[in-house]
Amino acid sequence: ADRRMDQVRRLLRRGLPAADVAQLLESIPPRERDILWEQVDNLAKGEVLQYLNDDIQTEFLTRMDASQLLMATQQLDNDDAADLLQRLPHNTLEDILSMMTPERRARIEMVLSYPEDTAGGLMDTNTITIRPDVTLDVVLRYLRRHKRLPESTDSVLVVTRRNELIGALPINRILVSAPGISVREIMDTDVVTLTALMHEDDVASLFERRDLISAPVISADNRLLGRITIDDVVDVIRENSARTMMSMAGLEDEEDTFAPVLRTSRRRAVWLGINLVAATIVSIAIGFFEDTIQQIAALAVLMPIVSSMGGIAGSQTLTVLIRGLALGHVSGANVRWLVVRELLSGSLNGVLWAGVVAVMAVARFHDMTLGAIIAMAMIINLLVAALAGTLIPVILKKLSIDPALSGGVLLTTITDVVGFVAFLGLATSLY
Amino acid sequence: ADRRMDQVRRLLRRGLPAADVAQLLESIPPRERDILWEQVDNLAKGEVLQYLNDDIQTEFLTRMDASQLLMATQQLDNDDAADLLQRLPHNTLEDILSMMTPERRARIEMVLSYPEDTAGGLMDTNTITIRPDVTLDVVLRYLRRHKRLPESTDSVLVVTRRNELIGALPINRILVSAPGISVREIMDTDVVTLTALMHEDDVASLFERRDLISAPVISADNRLLGRITIDDVVDVIRENSARTMMSMAGLEDEEDTFAPVLRTSRRRAVWLGINLVAATIVSIAIGFFEDTIQQIAALAVLMPIVSSMGGIAGSQTLTVLIRGLALGHVSGANVRWLVVRELLSGSLNGVLWAGVVAVMAVARFHDMTLGAIIAMAMIINLLVAALAGTLIPVILKKLSIDPALSGGVLLTTITDVVGFVAFLGLATSLY
Incomplete structure (x- = not known):
């Protein structure tokens, strides 16, 4: 076992991806798991936590103090940070939120205001929006001002001055179209949208049936709230299928294989x-x-x-x-x-x-x-x-x-x- | 039941998406199903077949003749067409392949040469490749020559003259970078690649762990063969989870709910x-x-x-x-x-x-x-x-x-x- 731990330590130092670290943690008994967890860099802990099952996630989270939690979550998207933070007791959650910038806090609180198993609870509030009446030229210049686009950005969303969603412009179409053309002329207007209170199962089924990469989430009055990306949907699909099988044996789906x-x-x-x-x-x-x-x-x-x-x-x-x-x-x-x-x-x-x-x-x-x-x-x-x-x-x-x-x-x-x-x-x- | 069929017919005429038509077909008993299937436009049948479970797929496919099959599959990507065609008896398959253009035939035969449950059997051979020594300007001009990019294209693949994969250039990075920069300078060289004989379960697990949208498939000597996209991987994930639950009751995972x-x-x-x-x-x-x-x-x-x-x-x-x-x-x-x-x-x-x-x-x-x-x-x-x-x-x-x-x-x-x-x-x- 010691030899294996040494190998693992070496892998961690070489920057093993977070999902693989999580997989390792889920594959070892509690005692070795705790030792390994201590080896994970504090800044990387948030990324790793995301991929862990609920059982282990809750256990590790309750052991961290507010400043460790803040450090672990600061590199995460709003939706992923909210996903972890909602497992904390109310007081700890308040402490951490109060240490964030007002903008980050507001965005995370918006995600937290929706039930975990709805589109609102899954969404990332970090979206790129443009107006319909500009040309692709202007869009391209605007995009170049970002150092990088949010993950899985396959389209930019077109909104009115009042943040109402009126269309989507696939990134690929920006690339293959003439720079002088206006957004309105080539945007999609029949965008598949999700309402904030839609159940995650319905979200997953929509992504599957329409082969979506991402989809915007809107409020009841058509204001853009955020977007959901396929990587989060894949997790939903995986968890749901596991749930049925585990339920049939009276087990919890997110159970730790190595529970004590x-x-x-x-x-x-x-x-x-x-x-x-x-x-x-x-x-x-x-x-x-x-x-x-x-x-x-x-x-x-x-x-x-x-x-x-x-x-x-x-x-x-x-x-x-x-x-x-x-x-x-x-x-x-x-x-x-x-x-x-x-x-x-x-x-x-x-x-x-x-x-x-x-x-x-x-x-x-x-x-x-x-x-x-x-x-x-x-x-x-x-x-x-x-x-x-x-x-x-x-x-x-x-x-x-x-x-x-x-x-x-x-x-x-x-x-x-x-x-x-x-x-x-x-x-x-x-x- | 007649009233329901009328409603369905109206939906079909209004261009219900293929996945929804498949869902409808899977949700009705055989007799009504056959009537509904006849209402589906011949050109759209290929798209619909893709989303049906194996049981129903096989049944409908064996009822179609070669020219109907050719028409149904002609609008499909190579990988999706291969996926359907492999269910046919050898003679019918040969007939259909002989009616295709030599290029299409060669591409489909390449996919068919790999077992169905491997990366090779899942891949789409329709990829966009560029050389490392051109500037983004040139890449953009090249992309604009396509009317549309293949679905789920989140990056273009960088290959040598001998079609060896040396990197990938995310589409989003093309957008946010200066036009004068060369591909080599900003491409990713640590691309996650799949080998053609990798099992589909390993492909799915890699997509999940790395949050991939698409990944290139290479041969043993590093030549680019094609790419796999997340929509096909989502199907693999869904089918695998269903398989375990169904197996535990001694059932087949792709069983028709309304089997006779x-x-x-x-x-x-x-x-x-x-x-x-x-x-x-x-x-x-x-x-x-x-x-x-x-x-x-x-x-x-x-x-x-x-x-x-x-x-x-x-x-x-x-x-x-x-x-x-x-x-x-x-x-x-x-x-x-x-x-x-x-x-x-x-x-x-x-x-x-x-x-x-x-x-x-x-x-x-x-x-x-x-x-x-x-x-x-x-x-x-x-x-x-x-x-x-x-x-x-x-x-x-x-x-x-x-x-x-x-x-x-x-x-x-x-x-x-x-x-x-x-x-x-x-x-x-x-x-």
């Missing part, structure tokens, strides 16, 4: 507790058939097959629906079509695998009734799985509950209970 | 069959304890709690590891740390929930031995779950098997078998 034992145990305990409630319900359902099991222990041997096949089939339907809802494919109008498709597909697979399982059961226990019972229970459970897998996510979504988080527990509880009750209930009445 | 019954049933049947094998193994394990269950049916009532808690705990560990491997956090050097963390966390939760379950069992069946047995089985199963959840994905990855696809089945088979055997085995020896 106590934090890990506490978070997992909650999820295990919820699942214990579900397992208890299943156990109570089986309890009604204790006498039947006492007579025919073979039922206990076979019953997990019925519940497990139902759970698997249901999870497949559930996952298809969760993805369909996330992509905006599934809406009220076509849920019925999906229910029918899933029920038909569930019947086909139900009959197929009921047959296979029945043959296996008869071969093992030499009991035709048992074969018939497990076959019927399988078909019932696969149909219920199809129905539950389709409807649970749709209903949860309507109730504004994340279907990825709670859908799985609900679904397997239903398929377990139905699987066991159908199998044991049929056995009780047929023997 | 037969296709859905066939694909799901495979996964159900694999899981039946797993469930059968579990059932055989329970079978060894048939006599014990016959004596104490309470065991059958409680046993799903042990297996279910093990499965949940194991899935959480598994998901953390799968994400950690995907993000490159987990490597041979730190697996041991993770195993220890998971075992400790498993012990803590094991002891906690074993206690709760033991109390529940004793309250229900008034049998202290039963409480002790289920508590021990729970602790054993949570420890095994921690170990299996950590090691299974690491081992599968080493064997080049996708841990997201097969990890879950393997894991729950292990936790089920261990849960049932520990519980029933302890009962057999203690009663």
